[in-house]
Amino acid sequence: MKYHEACMKPQRAERQRAKKRQRTPKRLAGETYNKKTYRQAIKRACLRAGVPVFHPNQIRHMFATKIRQRFGLEAAQVLLGHTKADVTQVYAERNESLACDVARQIG
Secondary structure (H helix, E strand, O other): OOHHHHHOOHHHHHHHHHHHHHHOOOOOOOOOOOHHHHHHHHHHHHHHHOOOOOOHHHHHHHHHHHHHHHHOHHHHHHHHOOOOHHHHHHHOOOOHHHHHHHHHHHO
16 A cells, blocks of 8 residues: 555545556456456456355356256257266256156156
8 A cells, every 4th residue: 555545534545546447457358367367257246246156167057957957968968068978967957856757657
């Protein structure tokens, strides 16, 4: 912290730091993210929005589970780009309600 910032009220110093960040962003628009910066951006956005922090991989798991429930394991496998169904099963949760329905119908 610089001397002149230490002499200011905390709110004013924060406003000035925010202005400086806006003028000189660390990343220009259009630059790519890597795994770490993508995760950090999501975490910051969650904290700012006041929602629980989640991990990017959770989106992939939710997507795989929804596709598997609606269209089956093979559709999820193709959309996730997996060559083997074993890998897809790690991402897509089992459909317990479907299992109960099948058990009821069979008797």
